[in-house]
Amino acid sequence: MSPSSTASPILRFESVSKRYVIDRSRSRPAHSDLGQRLLDLAARPLRALRRAEPPTRWREEVWALKDVTFEVQRGEVFALVGGNGAGKSTLLKLLSRIAEPTAGWIGLNGRVTSLLEVGTGFHPELTGRENVFLNGAILGMSTAEIRARFDRIVEFxxxxRYLDTPVKRYSSGMYVRLAFAIASHLDHEIMVVDEVLSVGDAAFRDKCMTRIEALVRDEGRTVLFVSHDLAQVSRLAHRALLIEQGQVKLIGPPATVIGRYLEGTPSPQRDPTAERGPLRDLVATSQRTDAAGTRPGDVRTGAPTTFDFELGPRDRDAVLELRLDLGGLRLLTLQAPVPAAATHARCAIDALPLAPGTYLATASLRAGDQELGRLDPARAILVTADDAWSSGEGPLAVRARWDSRPPSVAPEP
Amino acid sequence: MMQAGAPTGFETVLAPGAQRRGYWRALLAHRSLFYHLAARDLRVRYKQTLLGLAWGLFRPLLSTGAFTLVFGMLGGFPTIGQTAYPIVVFCATLPWQLFATGVLHGSVSLTMNASLVTRVYFPRLLLPLSALINGLVDFAVGLVLLLIVLILVGQPPTWRLVTIPAFALLALTFSLGLGLWLSALNVRYRDFGYLAPFLLQLGFFLSPVGFLSTTVPEHWRVAYGLNPMVGAIDGFRWALLDPSGPLDLGVLAASVAVAIVTLVSGLAYFRRAELSFADRI
Structure with missing residues (x-):
C-alpha cells in the first residue's frame, strides 16, 4: 500500500499560484428575467454612451493559491482538507485544466479524470444509453473505449431496464449512479474526486467508496479528493494536505491533519442547513467531581462522559448511531432507537476508554435503509489526560489491575 | 526532497501558457467529442417532434412563400432565364440557412454549455465548431428537395453542381468566423446573445435572397460583395440555375476575403479569450 519513495511522483505541484482579478464594475447578474432584459434593451444606448467615457472601474486581485508545492505518489489516496474558500476547488480546477496557473507548474505522469464532473453534460432529452457515450466522450474516452466498457458501466x-428511457425521467438516484458508473470506469491514472460522495443515499455512497478503494488497491490508481466528511477522509486517505487561505499549512497523516484542521476551527463552521435538520448538534462532556467543575466540551480520559444530541423534527422513529474514529480506524459504534417525538438524546459512558488525543465523532439518524440526517460536519472530540488514568501508546485507555507474585512456590504435581 | 526548478520527468506539464502551445494537437485528440457533441445537438432537435427532419425545410419554404407573395403583389418577379421566381429564392435560402443556423447556434454555444465549460477541459473551439453541424443536415435535405424540383421542371443542373461544396464552404467559413466572435463576446456580455438574431434578420434582407445581386448598380457590386453571403448566394444560383449569367469573380473575391478575415480574426480573439471562459461565464 505504501508507495515506493524512489519512484518518480505521479503528480507534483511546484510553487503553484493562481491569481484572480475581480472586476467590480461588472457585477451584473448572469441571468436576468425578461423585464430586466427589456430594461437593458432600453438602456443600451445609454450604457453605450457611458462606456465611451473613460472607465472608472477598479480591480481587485485575489490570490486563490499561493506558492503551493506538494507531491503525490502513484497508488496514493491524497485528501485536501480546508474550509470553504481555502483554495481546494481552485487547486482541483488547475489540475483538471479548467484554469491555468498564474505561476509555477504542475507535472503529471498520467491522465486525469475528474469525478467532480459527475453527470456533467448529461442531456435530459437523451436516453441513458446515448448519455453514456456522450458523457464518456466528454470525460475523454474514445467511442471504442466506451463500447468496450459499456456492459460493466451499465451493470455497476x-x-x-431504463437504458432507452430519456434521463429526464430518471430519479436523482439513478442519475447519479449512472454518472458515477461512467466516471469510475475510465482508466485514467489519476482520479480527482470533489464532494461527489455527498450525493446519493447512504448505501450508494458506501458503494462508491468501496469502488474507489478497489480502484486504488487493485489497479494502483491515484486519488486526489476533497470532502467535508472528515470521517470519509480518515477512512480513504493515506495522506492529507491542510490548505488555508490558498497556502499549504500541513502535509501528513490524515489523523494529524484533521486534528490540526479542527483545532484551527474552534467553533466548527456548521452548515446552516444542518441547523434545521433532524440531527442538529452533538456535545460531549465529562463529569468532574473535582473543583474544576463540569464544562460542556471538556472530555477526559476515563471519566464518566455523556454525549448529548440535539434532535430536530422527524416524522418517524429512528435509530441514532454514534461512531468514534481515529485516523480511518473505527474505534466504537453505539446505537439506540429514538422515538419520533424526542428532541434530545443522551448516550452515557461510565468510563471513557480513550487515551488523550483528537477523535472524530460522526453520527447519523436512520429509519430502515433511509438516512434521515447526519451530523455535518463531524465533530472533533479532544480528549485530555486525567491524572487518575495513565495510558501509554495507543488510543485505548482502560483501568487495569496488575498483580505480580514472587517466584512461584506452586505445588508440583 | 522537492527542489524547485525546471519540470523534468513528467509526461505532461501544466504551466502558464501551456494550453496555447498544444492547442491544435489537443483539438485533434478531442475529435470524438466533436462527433458526440454534434450528434447530441441533432438528436435533441428532433426528439419529441412529429415532423422531425421536415422542420428543417419549414423556414426556407416559408421565406420563399413570403417573398413570392410580396413580390407577386408588387408585380415584378426578378427571374433568371426561365427559372420560376420561387426556385430562385429557394436556391438562395439554402446557403443563407446554412450560415444563419451556424451563427445562431454558434453564438450561444458556450453559454448554453456553461456546465461543461466550467467543469471539463477540452478545446472550447469544439463548441462553436459543432454548432455548424446543425445547419448542415437542413442544408442537405433542402438541397435534395431543390434538385428534385429542378429535375421535375425540366432544368436539371449541369456540371456546375460540383462547385456547390466550395460555395457551401464559403458560407460555413463566414458562419464560423462570426460564431467565434459572438460566442466569445457573449461569455462576457450577454448582449451579444440577443444581438445575433437582430444581425441575422438585418443580413437576411440585405443579402440577395429575395432579389438578384445584379439589381445593385454595377459600380457598387464589388462593395456589395463585401458581405460574404452575396458571393455564396450568387455562387449557388450560378451553380444550380440554368441559364444564368457568368459568375462575377470580383464579387466572389471580395466575399472570400471578408469571410477569411472574419474567421482568422475570430479565431484569434476566441483563443485569447478562451482561458478565461470558465471564470467569466
Whole structure:
C-alpha cells in the first residue's frame, strides 16, 4: 500500500499560484428575467454612451493559491482538507485544466479524470444509453473505449431496464449512479474526486467508496479528493494536505491533519442547513467531581462522559448511531432507537476508554435503509489526560489491575 | 526532497501558457467529442417532434412563400432565364440557412454549455465548431428537395453542381468566423446573445435572397460583395440555375476575403479569450 519513495511522483505541484482579478464594475447578474432584459434593451444606448467615457472601474486581485508545492505518489489516496474558500476547488480546477496557473507548474505522469464532473453534460432529452457515450466522450474516452466498457458501466449503475428511457425521467438516484458508473470506469491514472460522495443515499455512497478503494488497491490508481466528511477522509486517505487561505499549512497523516484542521476551527463552521435538520448538534462532556467543575466540551480520559444530541423534527422513529474514529480506524459504534417525538438524546459512558488525543465523532439518524440526517460536519472530540488514568501508546485507555507474585512456590504435581 | 526548478520527468506539464502551445494537437485528440457533441445537438432537435427532419425545410419554404407573395403583389418577379421566381429564392435560402443556423447556434454555444465549460477541459473551439453541424443536415435535405424540383421542371443542373461544396464552404467559413466572435463576446456580455438574431434578420434582407445581386448598380457590386453571403448566394444560383449569367469573380473575391478575415480574426480573439471562459461565464 505504501508507495515506493524512489519512484518518480505521479503528480507534483511546484510553487503553484493562481491569481484572480475581480472586476467590480461588472457585477451584473448572469441571468436576468425578461423585464430586466427589456430594461437593458432600453438602456443600451445609454450604457453605450457611458462606456465611451473613460472607465472608472477598479480591480481587485485575489490570490486563490499561493506558492503551493506538494507531491503525490502513484497508488496514493491524497485528501485536501480546508474550509470553504481555502483554495481546494481552485487547486482541483488547475489540475483538471479548467484554469491555468498564474505561476509555477504542475507535472503529471498520467491522465486525469475528474469525478467532480459527475453527470456533467448529461442531456435530459437523451436516453441513458446515448448519455453514456456522450458523457464518456466528454470525460475523454474514445467511442471504442466506451463500447468496450459499456456492459460493466451499465451493470455497476444498475439502470439496465431504463437504458432507452430519456434521463429526464430518471430519479436523482439513478442519475447519479449512472454518472458515477461512467466516471469510475475510465482508466485514467489519476482520479480527482470533489464532494461527489455527498450525493446519493447512504448505501450508494458506501458503494462508491468501496469502488474507489478497489480502484486504488487493485489497479494502483491515484486519488486526489476533497470532502467535508472528515470521517470519509480518515477512512480513504493515506495522506492529507491542510490548505488555508490558498497556502499549504500541513502535509501528513490524515489523523494529524484533521486534528490540526479542527483545532484551527474552534467553533466548527456548521452548515446552516444542518441547523434545521433532524440531527442538529452533538456535545460531549465529562463529569468532574473535582473543583474544576463540569464544562460542556471538556472530555477526559476515563471519566464518566455523556454525549448529548440535539434532535430536530422527524416524522418517524429512528435509530441514532454514534461512531468514534481515529485516523480511518473505527474505534466504537453505539446505537439506540429514538422515538419520533424526542428532541434530545443522551448516550452515557461510565468510563471513557480513550487515551488523550483528537477523535472524530460522526453520527447519523436512520429509519430502515433511509438516512434521515447526519451530523455535518463531524465533530472533533479532544480528549485530555486525567491524572487518575495513565495510558501509554495507543488510543485505548482502560483501568487495569496488575498483580505480580514472587517466584512461584506452586505445588508440583 | 522537492527542489524547485525546471519540470523534468513528467509526461505532461501544466504551466502558464501551456494550453496555447498544444492547442491544435489537443483539438485533434478531442475529435470524438466533436462527433458526440454534434450528434447530441441533432438528436435533441428532433426528439419529441412529429415532423422531425421536415422542420428543417419549414423556414426556407416559408421565406420563399413570403417573398413570392410580396413580390407577386408588387408585380415584378426578378427571374433568371426561365427559372420560376420561387426556385430562385429557394436556391438562395439554402446557403443563407446554412450560415444563419451556424451563427445562431454558434453564438450561444458556450453559454448554453456553461456546465461543461466550467467543469471539463477540452478545446472550447469544439463548441462553436459543432454548432455548424446543425445547419448542415437542413442544408442537405433542402438541397435534395431543390434538385428534385429542378429535375421535375425540366432544368436539371449541369456540371456546375460540383462547385456547390466550395460555395457551401464559403458560407460555413463566414458562419464560423462570426460564431467565434459572438460566442466569445457573449461569455462576457450577454448582449451579444440577443444581438445575433437582430444581425441575422438585418443580413437576411440585405443579402440577395429575395432579389438578384445584379439589381445593385454595377459600380457598387464589388462593395456589395463585401458581405460574404452575396458571393455564396450568387455562387449557388450560378451553380444550380440554368441559364444564368457568368459568375462575377470580383464579387466572389471580395466575399472570400471578408469571410477569411472574419474567421482568422475570430479565431484569434476566441483563443485569447478562451482561458478565461470558465471564470467569466
Amino acid at each position: 449503475s444498475g439502470v439496465e
